[in-house]
Amino acid sequence: MLATFSEESRLKSGLVQLNCAESNFAKISGVVGKTRLIEGLAGQNNFNHRDAERMLETLDEMRSLQEEIDLFTHSHTPIDWSRVEEIRNVLCIRRIDKIAKEIESTDEHFSEIARKATAALGGANDRPETTKTNS
DSSP states (O other): OOOTTSHHHHHHHHHHHHTOOHHHHHHHHOSSOHHHHHHHHTTSSOOOHHHHHHHHHHHHHHHHHHHHHHHHHTSOOOOOTTOHHHHHHHHHHHHHHHHHHHTTOOOTHHHHHHHHHHHHHTTOTTSOOOOOOOO
């Protein structure tokens, strides 16, 4: 049984909230394989702290992606997490945009690409730009 606030418990509840299958998450995060993920989430073999943190970071990125898609579509539009390669690409593009902002890049090119990739994943690629912010 998982401890309530353990990394494994947080991962498991996050995947349930996102309605993401463990097999899809294993491929999206790329941190551990499906069997190892299932063992950890079942409480049979806890993750080392580094792997757990990396998976929790990916889970946070997935939550953020879901929230942004919901904003684009103006309703809750569940992501089809089985679109693993597409999702991995969008998360990578969003990471690049985040890094560009962290180094205070004034080039909005990355933000525009990230916005378009996110919108396309949510089926909102024909919608007008609605969430552009200057952060």
